[in-house]
Amino acid sequence: MPGIIGRAYIRVNGMNLNSLNGATLNPGGFTREPVLSDYGYAGYTEKTVNSEVSCDVAISDVDDITALGKIVDTTITFEGGNGAVYVIRHASVSEPPELDSSENKAGLKFIGAAAEKA
Numbered sequence: 001m002p003g004i005i006g007r008a009y010i011r012v013n014g015m016n017l018n019s020l021n022g023a024t025l026n027p028g029g030f031t032r033e034p035v036l037s038d039y040g041y042a043g044y045t046e047k048t049v050n051s052e053v054s055c056d057v058a059i060s061d062v063d064d065i066t067a068l069g070k071i072v073d074t075t076i077t078f079e080g081g082n083g084a085v086y087v088i089r090h091a092s093v094s095e096p097p098e099l100d101s102s103e104n105k106a107g108l109k110f111i112g113a114a115a116e117k118a
Contacts (some may be wrong), residue, residue: 005080010055013074023055025078028114051088053078053110065106071094076110085118
């Protein structure tokens with residue numbers, strides 16, 4: 001029986017993030033839009049779409065969320081609990097992390113080139 005991803009281990013330039021359950025990966029690639037002529041469907045056009053990783057990370061007193069928000073041009077590794085590994089090159093944080101003090105976590109969102117299966 002094939003393994004299910006279940007968990008995600010996220011690394012930034014090889015360093016583990018304390019990511020919490022529920023991380024997501026959009027591998028990027030292309031979106032397709034239909035082109036319609038007077039005779040009906042004529043085909044489609046493609047637009048390139050960046051990859052995206054969203055996750056919450058556990059924050060302790062030694063973590064610097066301002067430093068997390070300054071991550072640019074890095075390599076992100078998204079490894080599923082089943083061993084599937086995806087690599088995103090030239091990744092950057094897309095917006096400042098938001099700290100949730102009641103949950104001791106911060107939300108991170110990375111964008112980058114299309115993900116490649118390792």
